Amino acid sequence: MLLRLLVGLLLLLVIPSSAAESRAALVRLTVDSKALGRNAQVEVLLPKGWRPGTKWPVLYLLEGCCHQGLEWITLGRADDVVKDVIVVIPEGGESGFYSDWRRGPKWETFHLTEVRELVEERYGASDRRAIAGLSMGGFGALSYAARHPGMFRAAASFSGLVDVSRKDTDYIAGPEKSPDLWAESDIPLHNPTALAAKLKDIPVYISSGNGQAGPLDAPGTSFDGGEAVIEQQNRRFLAAAQAAGVQVTANLYGPGTHSWPYWTRELRTALPILLR
Numbered sequence: 001m002l003l004r005l006l007v008g009l010l011l012l013l014v015i016p017s018s019a020a021e022s023r024a025a026l027v028r029l030t031v032d033s034k035a036l037g038r039n040a041q042v043e044v045l046l047p048k049g050w051r052p053g054t055k056w057p058v059l060y061l062l063e064g065c066c067h068q069g070l071e072w073i074t075l076g077r078a079d080d081v082v083k084d085v086i087v088v089i090p091e092g093g094e095s096g097f098y099s100d101w102r103r104g105p106k107w108e109t110f111h112l113t114e115v116r117e118l119v120e121e122r123y124g125a126s127d128r129r130a131i132a133g134l135s136m137g138g139f140g141a142l143s144y145a146a147r148h149p150g151m152f153r154a155a156a157s158f159s160g161l162v163d164v165s166r167k168d169t170d171y172i173a174g175p176e177k178s179p180d181l182w183a184e185s186d187i188p189l190h191n192p193t194a195l196a197a198k199l200k201d202i203p204v205y206i207s208s209g210n211g212q213a214g215p216l217d218a219p220g221t222s223f224d225g226g227e228a229v230i231e232q233q234n235r236r237f238l239a240a241a242q243a244a245g246v247q248v249t250a251n252l253y254g255p256g257t258h259s260w261p262y263w264t265r266e267l268r269t270a271l272p273i274l275l276r
Contacts, residue, residue: 024048024079031118035100035109042115043070044123045079045087058086058125059274060111060152061267062133062140065095075260076134081268085275086125090115098140099190103180111140112148130274132156134263135230138206139164139192142237145202146195156205156270158263163193163233193237197244204241204248205270208234209256216261224257249273 027044047056059082061072072078072089079087090111092098100106119125131152133141138160145155165187188194211228213221234252241248251269256262 024083025050026073026079027123029118031114033110033114035106035114037105040091040110041070042091042118043073043087043089044119045073045082045089046123047084047086050086050124053124055124055126056086057128057130057275058088058119060129060131060141061087061089062098062111062131062137063089063092064133064135064137065092065097067094071260076264076267078264078267081264082271086119086123088115088119088125092137092140095136097136097181097190098143099181101181102183102186108144108147112144112151128153130154130156132158132205132267132270132274133160134158135258136161138162142192142199142204142206143190143195145204146192146198147190149198149201152202154203154205154274154276155199156267156274157192157207157234158266158270159208159227159230159258160192160206161230161233162206162237163191165191165194193233193240196237196240196246199241199248200244200246202247203273203276204246205251205266205273206234206237206248207251207253207262207266207269209258209262210252210254211257212255214253214255214257214262216265217255217257217259221257227256227258230258 025046029042030039031042033040061078070089096107098107100108129152131141131145138157141155142157142162145152208231209227210231211224238250
């Protein structure tokens with residue numbers, strides 16, 4: 001794999017034993033990706049006790065859309081929640097939708113070939129992989145796991161866009177309707193609900209709120225119509241998964257908006273399933 005690594009900030013690539021015993025190490029990488037035709041950001045959280053040459057299970061955490069940077073650590077506190085595995089947080093593009101575009105970037109190749117090979121070769125990530133994501137990243141986690149049987153041993157989606165075939169809302173607007181991303185005939189090949197049967201060999205966790213202000217929202221938070229749409233998508237996915245015999249755990253928790261406090265909580269809740 002020909003990847004040129006431009007290390008913008010590299011913390012504790014080789015960590016002294018005292019530091020390794022006390023805390024994890026965060027590695028921030030800039031990767032010159034052939035699949036994307038540009039540089040992209042990747043964060044790798046190395047567990048305490050990590051040493052060069054050791055092998056570790058790996059959890060991929062996928063970002064949502066419309067973010068200006070990687071937020072699973074800065075806003076999602078993944079470094080506080082996840083322990084004892086390598087955590088890989090790759091850029092997903094502003095609206096990349098975890099796919100190789102018909103005309104444009106090849107995000108699926110970037111994540112599942114370039115990034116995967118990089119973390120396995122450089123940091124000792126093993127083939128014991130799980131994957132999770134929020135919003136667009138929830139779509140990516142389930143879509144990747146279904147499209148690549150055997151690559152991941154568990155998958156989770158938090159407020160995920162898990163039924164992108166429906167045209168009943170303006171909330172899903174633009175990128176996945178673009179002919180540069182998918183042709184109409186390509187949508188079922190990526191849509192988690194259409195692919196639900198391909199997930200029946202692994203445990204799956206899904207969650208979402210219903211858009212009403214919930215216990216983790218600030219006083220006065222208004223109704224979130226986008227999260228309400230996502231809840232309906234999750235109900236459709238759940239029905240398809242149960243019909244297909246998928247080992248699916250669902251937490252459709254009612255009041256709650258499309259926001260980080262819920263996704264951090266749900267990551268913590270899903271971890272026993274993801275790391276089992």
